[in-house]
Amino acid sequence: MILLAALLPGAAHAVSMMDPFNIPAAMDGGTARVGEGIAYADGPRHKLDVYAPEQRGAPAPVVFFIYGGGWSRGDRADYQFVGRALASRGFVAVIADYRLVPEVRYPGFLEDSANALRWVQDNIAAYGGDPNRLFLAGHSAGAYNAVMLALDPSFRREYGVTLPILGVAALSGPYDFYPFEYFEVQEAFGQAPSPEGTQPINLITAEAPPMYLATGTSDPIVRMQNTERFADRLRAQGVWVTTQYYEGFGHMEPVIAMGALWRWRMPVLDDMVSFFQRFGAFPSGVPYLAVAPDAPEMLPDSIAPTDEIIRRLNEMFQPIEE
Template identity: 85%
Template sequence: MFAVLALLPGTASALSIMDPFNLPAAMDGGTSKVGDGIAYADGTRHKLDVYAPEQRGAPAPVVFFIYGGGWNRGERSDYQFVGRALASRGFVTVIADYRLVPEVVYPGFLEDSANALRWVQDNIANYGGDPNRLFLAGHSAGAYNAVMLALDPSFLKEYGVTMPILGVAALSGPYDFYPFEYDEVRTTFGSAPNPQGTQPINLITADSPPMYLATGTTDPIVRMQNTERFADRLRAQGVWVTTQYYDGFGHMEPVIAMGAAWRWRMPVLEDMVSFFQRFGAFPSGVPYVAVAPEAPEMLPEAIAPMEQIVSQLNSMFQPIED
């Protein structure tokens, strides 16, 4: 891993364990970062980046991606590979920072994302995006945030967000983890006046948007049964839900596999885009065929330690639910 990090430009800047996934050779070409560090409100944690296809014509669908990190860590710069992956499939993609625990607890991080969505509503057309074709996506704690924004209208209403949410793609997310058994969630949610109201599984209505829920079958942080229970409740309310269970993978692998370096491990990006297409991302009517790339015969030296890095990333998380 250290050999990979040594290849990165700007050695004076802080290094991140996610850096190898954001090497130029490990990201999708034909894409551009068209917005860098744009302020959507005052404060250092209130900035966002925008990614788009280099070749742009008609306004493109928009994905607002929320990264995870147990609500107490994470940086938008760690997920450049996600922004470029979605941009390579024709989406204008927004990744926003939000305040973290202990600076805020629930619902502060949700309020920040709602505020960032107001920026998207007001400004994304200037970057080639169509605000009427908005999808939310997220991983881990970010999957929780994305689902909550879609299920609890009070957050968007507070910031005057009226854009329709056409669908939500959630990876490795916790949706049903009350009572709060672990310190990480107890610190984040324990002071909520209505703790059961913090749980997405309790907020589903027949008007909830379609959802794509994906998880690794061996995730020790948020067990796959969490996704199963949430999906069952969605279906019981008549909400469209697509589930994908990636056999033998853990907590970080689904989001890592969105990037070009690990995409051959599972078709999560193609599955997600296929879901978005089903619900109006590209109104041409042409079906999107999800195809998993073949495994490379020989991994480039720059990505050889990926297995080690993913294992270390998984070890950084504490369990969220039993």
């Protein structure tokens, strides 16, 4: 009933299409939002949330997750399920809002992400995080932001970020989409003085951190060939790349599957955590692993509407590249 209500136009309690993935029963237990609405700069879009395991001992590795939305929409509250998913595996997770088009255009949203990363550098130890075990992650436009923070050191230098980035996990991200063919991309990047310089594929050096790149093979927004080209160029520069192609899935499915409600559809969370583990997330042991549910023999009626929600979410996006 809750899931169906979220699909109804004008439902009083349904603030977002993402609500069904963020109800308590749909998120991982044993986790807590230990910081909410924390200001990392002045302004309503300069706030962040912090998630952590309820049981905390030694400092934990940190994941700075950046959500997508075509650089023109999105809210940190929509991704509580991601923060709690990462916290369930032993990470301290930070999800920050950033200014959107048309309030800002490139590089404003990247500057905000770098500014929030400076907050992480200065403050995350107080929330149980180890700033020396930092990983970036993102989905869609957020994957672009995460990769750009890793590849272009000028954004980190501008805000005095000196933390080492041990790895980047990018889901359904655009990395090679110039020339700008579509309106949403033109609005975000069309005024950039050097359009080629906005493209991650053009900024790769041998100093880039290891990257995990995942995408659905049926993504109509950012085709999987975008990931393939980027991965090939990274490997040519000697950068470690792990790629995952989830057969038959589209644009939103990989990030939705991080949450407990849809995790049985694909192992994206396990794949991401395994990548982080390979590059030092838990050097003294193994991370806590929540049990990933098996696919049910028959799809419960209470879950069936999620397919319709995800279809509608995918329809909200314009293609990013030809």
